Amino acid sequence: MTDAQRHKIKSMRFQGFGYMQIAKVTGLSRDSIRGYCVRNGLNGFAKDLITEYRIILEEEFEFELCPNCGKKIEQTKIGRKRKYCSMDCKRVWDKTHRKPYALCCDYCGKEFKSLGIKGRKYCCNDCYIKDRFWRNEDAAEVAKQILEFKKVSRLPKWLKELLM
Numbered sequence: 823m824t825d826a827q828r829h830k831i832k833s834m835r836f837q838g839f840g841y842m843q844i845a846k847v848t849g850l851s852r853d854s855i856r857g858y859c860v861r862n863g864l865n866g867f868a869k870d871l872i873t874e875y876r877i878i879l880e881e882e883f884e885f886e887l888c889p890n891c892g893k894k895i896e897q898t899k900i901g902r903k904r905k906y907c908s909m910d911c912k913r914v915w916d917k918t919h920r921k922p923y924a925l926c927c928d929y930c931g932k933e934f935k936s937l938g939i940k941g942r943k944y945c946c947n948d949c950y951i952k953d954r955f956w957r958n959e960d961a962a963e964v965a966k967q968i969l970e971f972k973k974v975s976r977l978p979k980w981l982k983e984l985l986m
């Protein structure tokens with residue numbers, strides 16, 4: 823599988839395409855598309871994927887112009903990409919467009935802040951993947967610790983709800 827194919831799979835999944843359609847476009851087999859998607863957390867429901875995609879876009883998108891004042895943003899070669907022309911513009915924009923929501927992660931139960939996105943369920947991508955695909959492994963780990971009379975080091979939220 824080439825980088826271009828991986829990129830294509832990702833972008834098509836984020837737009838809600840099914841495995842068959844992606845297989846036709848990329849020339850790969852349906853099974854290898856499915857396998858790749860399962861391993862990379864891309865086999866979810868379109869709605870969840872679109873929310874994830876919005877978050878990635880928000881975080882990685884490179885702006886030409888300051889969204890607040892429209893001035894061209896001067897990027898420096900080093901460090902993080904700037905999204906606003908100045909700290910003042912960032913403050914104004916955050917205040918008006920990126921209301922912070924205090925949310926609770928569906929997996930680890932930690933509180934986290936989400937800027938502008940109310941429906942976020944996980945504090946990070948790692949928790950999203952773990953909650954979707956690691957339930958068997960997590961349950962086995964917890965059971966093992968209990969049977970060895972060890973303190974349970976980490977109890978996912980779904981398991982906590984199941985136990986109590």
Ligand SMILES: [Zn+2]
Binds near residue numbers: 888889890892893906
């Ligand atoms: Zn500005």
Ligand SMILES: [Zn+2]
Binds near residue numbers: 945946
């Ligand atoms: Zn979390």
